[in-house]
Amino acid sequence: MRVVLDADLCQGHAECELAAPEVFSVPRRGAVDVLADEPPAALSGAVREAVRNCPTRALRLED
């Protein structure tokens, strides 16, 4: 699983960080920092939830 971010769409809502703080870190300003763009399988549920919850659809997953 690979996390792909479209930084132009990210508005810093931090829903992703709420769902998977091990993978997403949102600064006070600017786009999210993806800490692990190939997260371990143990986090895949949390990462899927993060992608689902992103209100601007800035995140997507590739296999």
Ligand code: SF4
């Ligand atoms: S939830 Fe979406 S818009 Fe919000 S910080 Fe994460 S990637 Fe950016």
